[in-house]
Amino acid sequence: MSKESTHPAPARGPADHDVRDQIVLAATQHFRLYGYEKTTVSDLAKAIGFSKAYIYKFFESKQAIGELICANCLREIETDVRAAVDAVDGPPEKLRRMFKTIVESSLRLFFEDRKLYDIAASAATGHWEAVRAFEGRIQALLQDVLRQGRETEEFERKTPLDETAAAIYLVMRPYLNPLLLQYSFDYTEDAPAQLSSLVLRSLSR
Numbered sequence: 001m002s003k004e005s006t007h008p009a010p011a012r013g014p015a016d017h018d019v020r021d022q023i024v025l026a027a028t029q030h031f032r033l034y035g036y037e038k039t040t041v042s043d044l045a046k047a048i049g050f051s052k053a054y055i056y057k058f059f060e061s062k063q064a065i066g067e068l069i070c071a072n073c074l075r076e077i078e079t080d081v082r083a084a085v086d087a088v089d090g091p092p093e094k095l096r097r098m099f100k101t102i103v104e105s106s107l108r109l110f111f112e113d114r115k116l117y118d119i120a121a122s123a124a125t126g127h128w129e130a131v132r133a134f135e136g137r138i139q140a141l142l143q144d145v146l147r148q149g150r151e152t153e154e155f156e157r158k159t160p161l162d163e164t165a166a167a168i169y170l171v172m173r174p175y176l177n178p179l180l181l182q183y184s185f186d187y188t189e190d191a192p193a194q195l196s197s198l199v200l201r202s203l204s205r
Contacts (some may be wrong), residue, residue: 020058023048027065029118036066036118063128070123071130073109073116077176080105084196085141091149092200098145099196102138102189103175110178138176139169147205157201168199168204 026048039123041062045052059065082103085094100132108116143165149155174180175191184191 012037023050024068025056025057028069031066031069031119031194032116036062036116036122038047038193048115063126065119066119066122067128068129070119071115073120074130074134077102077105077109081138085145091145091152091154094145094148095191095200096196098142099172100173100192102172103192106175106178106181107188110181117178118151124179125175135169135176138172139165142169142172164203171199189198 023044027039029046030044030047034043039062042052044062044065045055048055065183079162081098081101088094088097110120122128143161144166146155146161146168150157150161172195175188176186181188
């Protein structure tokens with residue numbers, strides 16, 4: 001089996017073409033039934049009723065399809081986290097909500113549908129662009145919350161902001177990465193409150 005690229009492949013065909021949406025929908029359903037790793041482009045072509053060559057007019061590889069599905073899934077987590085952060089006032093509570101929602105949303109998305117977990121695991125292992133972009137946006141949101149806390153003088157300002165954000169993200173990361181999250185089931189109920197409280201104590205002035 002040839003090794004797939006870790007870089008996102010450009011979409012082929014018209015970006016708004018109904019066929020691309022049809023392929024992604026069918027692929028999502030097929031991956032749910034059989035898993036990402038066990039599915040080939042030939043399997044997808046047979047399931048959809050297209051030729052493999054026709055699918056390649058729209059996607060360069062199976063990973064290109066997986067990237068789009070993965071990006072859609074990760075966007076759900078990001079949407080949940082942003083909504084939770086925006087729903088409360090005060091940087092400390094925003095940070096608590098961020099920890100809590102990351103755990104809850106990741107658990108729901110990665111493990112309620114075990115077959116789609118295969119895509120998330122492949123994406124994390126291969127450092128797909130969809131994952132890197134998602135992590136970058138979550139880090140940017142975290143940094144924004146920390147900046148607000150410094151502006152309201154609720155968080156310390158001695159440590160460089162980027163260094164603080166990077167350290168806190170390392171605490172969050174096991175609950176964003178599906179490969180790590182599967183080993184943290186026993187802690188997911190208490191971890192958000194405990195970790196956010198520890199982080200907030202470290203940020204106090």
